[in-house]
Amino acid sequence: MDFPLEYLLLIPVGFIAGFLNTVAGGGTLLTLPTLIFLGLPASVANGTNRIAILVQTFTAVKGFKSKGESMYPFSLYLGISALLGSFIGAKLAININGALFNKILALIMLMVLTIIVLKPKVAIETLVEKTSGKVLYKSIIIFFFLGIYGGFINAGIGFLMLLILPSINGLTLLKSNVTKVFVVFMYTIGAVIVFAYENKINYPLAFILTIGNASGAWVASRWSVKKDDKVIRLFLIITVSALAIKLWFF
Numbered sequence: 001m002d003f004p005l006e007y008l009l010l011i012p013v014g015f016i017a018g019f020l021n022t023v024a025g026g027g028t029l030l031t032l033p034t035l036i037f038l039g040l041p042a043s044v045a046n047g048t049n050r051i052a053i054l055v056q057t058f059t060a061v062k063g064f065k066s067k068g069e070s071m072y073p074f075s076l077y078l079g080i081s082a083l084l085g086s087f088i089g090a091k092l093a094i095n096i097n098g099a100l101f102n103k104i105l106a107l108i109m110l111m112v113l114t115i116i117v118l119k120p121k122v123a124i125e126t127l128v129e130k131t132s133g134k135v136l137y138k139s140i141i142i143f144f145f146l147g148i149y150g151g152f153i154n155a156g157i158g159f160l161m162l163l164i165l166p167s168i169n170g171l172t173l174l175k176s177n178v179t180k181v182f183v184v185f186m187y188t189i190g191a192v193i194v195f196a197y198e199n200k201i202n203y204p205l206a207f208i209l210t211i212g213n214a215s216g217a218w219v220a221s222r223w224s225v226k227k228d229d230k231v232i233r234l235f236l237i238i239t240v241s242a243l244a245i246k247l248w249f250f
Contacts, residue, residue: 014212025158047195063221079186085147086190
């Protein structure tokens, strides 16, 4: 059987996506168009991408843990809630209208960027972690709906989490990233189950893409631990801006 060499493009694309998804978000906006370019229908591209995300986030969790960073059990509570929501979102994603979604997501990215830029800077030492009591219940409800969105398309959800976790739970961007990758890992399990059941996964391409995604996630998870919030915030602003322009005009 012939092996199209263009399939190897998925490895570097996956690496960049895995790095972006771990430090900020938006990697799916690179991998989905690439999979569609290689001939996959949108729904199959969406499902195929989930295998790479599943392994990518698992790798990122291990990478953060190897540096002593973990948000257990807080991340587990949010992850279970998002997992339940993902079954709903993934079911809705089977017949997604890609063009309309891209326009809506571009607007979301611009709103996220505006909040990031205009939000007053908060000194790390003034942040107070709130991961229990009423705030925890509030977060669990919010992440159920994030799980629906994540199960639906996943693209850009990292940006939303990096706004919510510092604002509501008082987490630094590093700890928010640690929480984010675990939650995404959890709800991606639900999405994979739905897409697999609907036969919407191309496993050979998923395997190739996974090599890149997992490698990028491992590098990013260990790199970001050494950086302070200012560096991660700058990286976040640049990424959101670029992806919003890409979504709206291309």
